[in-house]
Structures are given as C-alpha cells and as structure tokens.
Amino acid sequence: MPRAARDFLRVGVPVVLLFALLPLAYQNELLLFNFVLFLILAQGLNAVYGFTGYLPFGYVGFFGAGAYGFALAVMHLAAPPLLALLLAGLAGVVLGLILTPLLRLSGAYFAIANLAAAQMVYQVIANPALADITKGPYGVSLASVFAPRASYAVALVILALVLGLVAWLRHGRFGLALQAMRDDPVSAAMAGIPVLRGRVVAWLLSALIAGLAGGVFAWHISVFYPETAFDISISIFAIVFTLFGGAATLTGPIAGVLVLYGLYNVIGISVPQYFQLIYGALIVGLVLFLPRGFASLLRRRGIDVP
Amino acid sequence: MLLHALLGGVVFGCYFTLVGLGLNLVFGVMRIVNLAHGDVLMLGSFAAYFLFHLAALSPLSAAPLIVVGFFLLGLPFYYLVVPRLAASRDAEMLSFILFFGVQQIIEALAAIAFGSSERSIPGRALGIGAVHLWGQSLPRAWVISALVALAAVLALYLYLYHTRLGLLTRAVMASREEARASGIDIHRVSAIAFGIGLALAGLAGVFAPFMLGSITPAMGSIINLAAFAVIVVGTLGNPLGTVLGGLVYGVGLLLMQTYLSAWADLLPNLLLILVLLVRPSGLLGRRVRLA
Numbered sequence: 001m002p003r004a005a006r007d008f009l010r011v012g013v014p015v016v017l018l019f020a021l022l023p024l025a026y027q028n029e030l031l032l033f034n035f036v037l038f039l040i041l042a043q044g045l046n047a048v049y050g051f052t053g054y055l056p057f058g059y060v061g062f063f064g065a066g067a068y069g070f071a072l073a074v075m076h077l078a079a080p081p082l083l084a085l086l087l088a089g090l091a092g093v094v095l096g097l098i099l100t101p102l103l104r105l106s107g108a109y110f111a112i113a114n115l116a117a118a119q120m121v122y123q124v125i126a127n128p129a130l131a132d133i134t135k136g137p138y139g140v141s142l143a144s145v146f147a148p149r150a151s152y153a154v155a156l157v158i159l160a161l162v163l164g165l166v167a168w169l170r171h172g173r174f175g176l177a178l179q180a181m182r183d184d185p186v187s188a189a190m191a192g193i194p195v196l197r198g199r200v201v202a203w204l205l206s207a208l209i210a211g212l213a214g215g216v217f218a219w220h221i222s223v224f225y226p227e228t229a230f231d232i233s234i235s236i237f238a239i240v241f242t243l244f245g246g247a248a249t250l251t252g253p254i255a256g257v258l259v260l261y262g263l264y265n266v267i268g269i270s271v272p273q274y275f276q277l278i279y280g281a282l283i284v285g286l287v288l289f290l291p292r293g294f295a296s297l298l299r300r301r302g303i304d305v306p
Numbered sequence: 307m308l309l310h311a312l313l314g315g316v317v318f319g320c321y322f323t324l325v326g327l328g329l330n331l332v333f334g335v336m337r338i339v340n341l342a343h344g345d346v347l348m349l350g351s352f353a354a355y356f357l358f359h360l361a362a363l364s365p366l367s368a369a370p371l372i373v374v375g376f377f378l379l380g381l382p383f384y385y386l387v388v389p390r391l392a393a394s395r396d397a398e399m400l401s402f403i404l405f406f407g408v409q410q411i412i413e414a415l416a417a418i419a420f421g422s423s424e425r426s427i428p429g430r431a432l433g434i435g436a437v438h439l440w441g442q443s444l445p446r447a448w449v450i451s452a453l454v455a456l457a458a459v460l461a462l463y464l465y466l467y468h469t470r471l472g473l474l475t476r477a478v479m480a481s482r483e484e485a486r487a488s489g490i491d492i493h494r495v496s497a498i499a500f501g502i503g504l505a506l507a508g509l510a511g512v513f514a515p516f517m518l519g520s521i522t523p524a525m526g527s528i529i530n531l532a533a534f535a536v537i538v539v540g541t542l543g544n545p546l547g548t549v550l551g552g553l554v555y556g557v558g559l560l561l562m563q564t565y566l567s568a569w570a571d572l573l574p575n576l577l578l579i580l581v582l583l584v585r586p587s588g589l590l591g592r593r594v595r596l597a
Contacts, residue, residue, distance in 0.1 A: 053396075053399075055399065055402070055403070101583050102579075102582075102583070104583075105582055107396070107398045107399040107402070108339040108398050108399055108401070108402040109538075109582060111399075111402055112339075112534050112538075112578070113578060113579055113582045113583075115531070116531060116534075116535075116574070116575035116578045116579050117575070117579055119531065119575045120572060120575040120576065120579070123569075123571050123572050123575070124572070127568060127569070128568065129568050129569075232527075236406075239403075243403070273414045273417045273418045274414070274418075276410050276411075276413065276414035276417075277410070277411055277414035277415065277418070279407075279410060280407045280408065280409070280410030280411035280412075280413075280414060281407070281411055282407070283403060283404065283406060283407025283410065284387075284404055284407040284408060284411070286407075287391070287400050287403050287404040287407065288387070288390055288391070288404070291394060291400060
C-alpha cells in the first residue's frame with residue numbers, strides 16, 4: 001500500500017469517524033463543528049506553510065472570502081447550498097490568484113503583506129458604502145438554507161478530502177518536490193523542479209481549502225457579521241495549532257487542534273485574557289525551544305510521526 | 307481645505323515617522339521583525355497616562371523618564387531572546403512568530419492589569435490653544451508631538467553618524483558577519499539598538515493619546531500595520547528613510563480623510579501592498595527581500 005494511503009487510513013479515517021460519531025454522544029453540535037472547522041483550516045494552512053514555508057498570516061482572508069462567496073451566492077443568485085459552496089471555494093481561489101504576486105516576497109514580508117491583504121478584503125466587504133451588495137457591517141442572514149445536519153456532514157467530507165490531500169503531499173511526488181524547494185529553492189530548481197509552479201499550486205490549494213471552510217461555516221452558522229468571518233484570531237489559531245503539533249506532518253495540526261482548541265474551550269471562553277496569555281507564552285516557548293513542534297520531540301527519539 | 311489637509315498631513319507624517327522609527331532601527335540592525343512594536347507603544351501610552359493622572363507629570367516631562375525606562379527594559383530582553391533566535395535557521399521568519407507571541411503576552415497582561423476601557427489624556431496637558439501657520443490653525447498638541455518626533459529623528463541621526471557606537475551600529479547593519487569578523491561585539495551593539503528601538507516606541511506612545519485618540523490595551527495591532535506601512539514605504543532597514551515613509555503616510559492619510567473618508571481605513575494596507583509589489587525595496591531602498 002502506498003505510504004500516503006497508509007497514513008490516511010491510520011490517522012485521517014479515525015479522526016473523521018470520531019467526529020462523525022461524536023454527535024450521537026455529545027449534544028453541543030456547534031462546538032463539534034468548530035473543531036472540524038479548525039481541523040480543516042489548520043491542515044489548509046499546513047499545506048502552504050508546512051510544505052512551502054510561506055506563512056499566510058492573513059489566511060482568514062480566504063476564509064472570509066469563502067463565507068461571503070457563499071452568502072452572496074445564496075442572497076443574490078438564490079443558489080442551492082452545494083452550488084454556493086463551490087462558489088465559496090472559487091472565491092477563495094480567485095482571491096488566491098489575485099494575491100499570487102505576494103509570493104514574490106519572502107518570509108516576514110509575505111506574512112505582513114498577506115495580513116494587510118486580508119484586512120483590505122474585510123474593510124471592503126464591511127464598508128457601509130457597499131451595504132446594498134454585502135450588507136456591509138450589518139451582517140448577513142441565510143435562514144433560507146439553514147441545515148445544521150447536512151452542513152456538518154459536508155464539513156466532514158471536506159475534512160476527509162483535506163486530510164487525504166495532506167497525506168498525499170507528505171509522500172507524493174509533488175509534495176516531496178515542494179519540501180525540497182522549501183529547504184533549498186536553488187538546489188531544487190537546479191534539479192529541474194518547477195519552483196514557481198509548485199508554490200502557486202500549493203498556495204491556491206490552501207486558498208481553496210479555506211474558501212470551502214468559509215463556505216461551510218456560513219452555511220452552518222447562517223447568521224454572521226464581517227467581524228466574525230474575518231476575525232484575525234482564526235488565522236492565529238490555525239497557525240498556533242499547526243506550529244504546536246508540527247508543520248508538514250499529518251498528525252501535528254490534528255493534535256494541535258484537539259489539545260489547544262480543547263483547552264481554549266475549557267478556559268478561553270470565560271477568561272479570554274488568560275488564554276491569550278497562555279498561548280502567547282506557548283508561541284514564545286515553541287519558537288525558542290521547539291521550532292518544529294512536538295512532532296520533532298518524537299522524531300528525535302526515532303519515532304516516525306505520520 | 308487642501309492646504310489644511312497637506313499641512314496636517316506633514317504634522318501627522320512627522321509623528322508617524324516616530325511610530326515607525328524604532329521598528330526600522332531594530333529591523334535594520336538585527337534583521338528581526340518586532341511585531342510587538344505597537345504594543346510597546348501602547349505600554350508607553352499607559353505609562354504616560356499613569357504618570358499624568360497619578361503623579362501629575364505633564365507628558366513632556368514624563369517623556370524622558372519613559373525613554374530611559376524603556377531603553378533599560380530593552381537590554382535584558384534582548385539578551386534573553388534574540389541571541390538564541392539569531393542562531394536558528396530562518397531567524398527572520400521565526401522572529402516574526404516569536405514577537406507575535408510576545409505581543410499576545412503584552413496585550414493579555416495589559417488587559418488584565420488595566421481593563422479594556424478607553425482612556426485619554428486631556429489635550430490641555432500639552433498647552434491650550436492652536437498654532438497658526440499660513441492662515442491654517444492646528445491643535446497645539448499635534449505640533450508639539452511633531453516637533454518631538456523631529457527631535458528624535460535628529461537625535462538618532464547624530465547617534466548613527468557622529469558617535470563611535472553609531473559607526474559600529476552601521477557596520478552591523480551593513481553586514482553582521484563582517485562586523486563580527488572584524489571584532490565588533492555585535493551583541494552589545496544590537497542590544498543597545500534594541501533598547502533604542504523600544505525607547506522610541508515608548509516615546510511615540512507618550513504622544514499617541516493626542517494623535518491617535520483614546521488608548522486601550524488592544525491598540526497595538528492597528529498601530530503595527532501603520533508602522534509597517536511607514537517603514538516599508540520608506541525603506542526597510544534604513545532608519546532615516548522612515549521620514550519619507552512617514553510623510554507619504556501622513557499626507558496620504560489626511561487627504562483620504564478629507565476627500566474619501568469612508569475608505570480612509572484602507573490606506574495603510576493599500577500603501578503596504580502596492581509598495582511591496584511595485585517597489586519591494588521601498589522608495590529609497592536597496593534590494594533585500596525578494597524570495
């Protein structure tokens with residue numbers, strides 16, 4: 001069996017099954033949905049950060065674009081939810097295409113420019129001058145398509161696809177090429193790897209994932225404001241979850257979401273400042289002592305982390 | 307109206323130069339991105355607020371205290387964090403994430419200590435009345451803030467170009483490796499530059515209540531974007547280029563507020579992206595940041 005399929009069966013399938021069965025035992029479906037959402041987003045971010053080294057600080061921009069793509073398709077085209085979801089993914093990809101020139105920048109400049117771009121999308125959508133089209137700062141309501149069960153199921157399907165994608169990136173030819181160019185772009189280019197094309201494809205894939213996540217979020221929650229869809233903490237959570245477990249692995253971001261988002265729901269909701277303090281300290285500690293996440297601890301002991 | 311916007315723009319530009327100055331110095335010397343810059347500025351604002359309301363110290367006399375205090379805070383912080391960071395692979399990117407964590411810590415601690423209500427220092431603390439220039443009147447607090455900013459730029463210029471330590475600092479900016487090879491204690495030079503960077507942020511914070519409105523623990527991240535826009539438009543890694551970035555930003559901001567007020571918030575982001583894409587090295591710059 002190819003290693004990608006093996007990893008997917010060992011790690012991906014159990015996670016999807018777990019979240020498919022949990023609603024039978026646990027009533028708070030919104031919380032479970034948020035877990036699934038962050039699993040998708042963390043893996044989407046992993047696809048671009050883990051495999052190309054570009055850290056999209058404004059990742060939430062694609063998520064928000066997807067949420068509003070879904071909302072606009074429902075409000076103005078009266079599109080059925082699944083079609084609207086495809087348009088949401090398309091919105092993410094289009095925004096990704098528009099921002100492709102940012103890939104010319106390196107490291108921190110890319111992250112800052114990406115953050116600024118996400119802010120701009122937010123400021124345009126939330127602008128009262130566009131209230132006729134986007135409802136501006138007043139938020140959208142999509143009661144006509146509200147379907148929590150169906151949207152939860154669709155979110156699980158997206159999660160399965162994304163986990164499969166990351167498993168393939170880890171072991172497939174394309175993902176190996178990406179990792180080679182992440183570690184040393186010049187040598188990779190010398191070995192005949194099309195560096196530019198690889199980066200753009202990974203970038204657009206990750207934009208597509210966030211767009212779909214935004215769309216399914218809009219569908220599930222059905223009433224939201226621009227501040228919710230473009231909340232910068234969505235980017236931050238996805239980054240911290242990925243860093244915590246270890247980027248460029250399949251299990252790392254999953255572990256990050258389960259541990260940290262679990263922790264957030266235990267203490268973060270009642271006293272957000274203390275949670276902010278904890279994850280601030282966690283980031284500092286990770287960067288100084290474990291820049292490659294907890295997966296690197298295991299790997300150092302010779303244990304292979306899928 | 308146009309003249310007023312331009313004049314106000316220049317005044318704001320001077321202030322925004324000060325906002326970006328420390329960030330640019332730290333980047334130029336250490337090649338690390340201090341994402342907590344806006345939050346240090348916020349701490350400066352709170353320090354000025356408490357000195358004014360509890361110790362009845364006017365912002366102008368509080369400013370030197372804050373500058374010295376923040377400089378002294380910067381030295382141990384540098385040794386605690388930066389040498390370890392500089393030794394790692396891809397220090398620039400990691401510094402970005404690390405200081406993001408620092409930012410979260412500062413913001414959380416400030417919210418716990420000060421609460422999240424908005425605070426302000428009354429404008430009369432910097433004198434009453436308006437300053438008249440070419441038939442336009444500007445609030446006195448704006449003009450004083452701008453003059454302090456210009457004084458800070460001048461002081462940094464004198465430090466960099468007319469002292470021995472400044473010469474060493476410029477050597478480290480030009481090439482860290484060669485500076486080390488020629489026997490310069492780069493950690494000492496960098497620690498002092500880091501301290502100066504924090505001191506400049508604190509100084510900018512003292513005048514933030516007059517220029518940016520009320521202060522809250524969460525104000526840092528918005529200021530960060532403005533500061534980045536300023537130093538990217540100016541020139542990253544060239545502290546004195548910040549002046550140009552500050553002026554472009556200030557004049558642009560006031561023009562937008564006068565003629566297109568609904569879209570004025572877009573300005574820092576728009577400037578940042580346009581300059582990064584069209585002229586990634588900044589308006590004056592050498593090339594540093596293409597992938």
